[in-house]
Amino acid sequence: MREYIPCLDNAAAIKKLKSAERGERFERHCPEKGLDCLVPAPKGYKAPIPWPQSRDEVWFSNVPHTRLVEDKGGQNWITRDKDKFKFPGGGTQFIHGADKYLDQISEMIPDIAFGKHTRVALDVGCGVASFGAFLLSRNVLTLSVAPKDVHENQIQFALERGVPAMVAAFATHRLLYPSQAFDLIHCSRCRINWTRDGSLLLNILMINYYSILHFCQYCSILVA
Incomplete structure (x- = not known):
């Protein structure tokens, strides 16, 4: 039941x-009767390490999954060191670190003025959320979104x-958020075909939010 998500x-x-x-089939389908x-x-779960050390x-x-270490080790996402996972801050598109990427x-x-003009962000296809973790250090609150996939539940x-x-x-x-809920929407090689069906998914974002920073394998755009 550890990986079970009712919806x-x-x-x-x-x-x-x-x-x-x-x-x-990947969307939420909440049970009609009872939740x-x-x-x-997980067995052996400990009190989480507090912020900012947890970054x-x-x-x-607490998250006994090794698939990401095996598959993404060369991209500087995550490593295992004895009884801990460590996050060097890298990602598929920013293997030299999220901090440098943000710079x-x-x-x-x-x-964009992180922490001043930009205070709330949405990160689509977040992986282990290093983008959001390092933005938090810059006084930006980021909602990280990812699916449950072959790399286990990255969330x-x-x-x-x-x-x-x-x-x-x-x-x-x-998504369940009103218009202009975010100052910034970010997608770094999130493998979403935004232009499918007449740009249906991109239009969904455009309807919801007024600022999109998008770096994607399908297209590269900035909408403000």
Whole structure:
């Protein structure tokens, strides 16, 4: 039950879907009767390491997944050191560290002014949430979003590090946030085909938010 997420693993609701062509099966499908969202903690779970130390390391026993270490080791995302996971701050598109990546963004777009003009951000396809973790150090609150996928539930790493996060997939539904809720939307090689179906998913974001910083394998745009 450790990996069970009621609204995502609702097999009965997923079987009733008329189509799954747009990824509907990855969206939330909450049970019609009763919720059972309390999932047992892993064996050996410890009190989380407090912020700001948690930005750089968490207990291995709290998120006992090694797949990311094996698959992303060369991209500087995460390493294991005895009883802890450590986060060098890297990512697929910023292997030299999120801090340097944020400095580069600030140089390209001075008006972004992290911590001043930009205070609330959304990170789509966040991985282990190093982007959000290092933005928090710059007085920016970031909501990190990622799906539950073959690399296990990456959101667990974000939450253990003290970064706000949610499991979500971009398919056919808007996220549960009002217009202009975020100053910045970031996607760094999040593998989402934003231009699919007449740019349906990009339009969903455009409807919801007024500022998008987007670095993606499908397109590279800045909308403000």
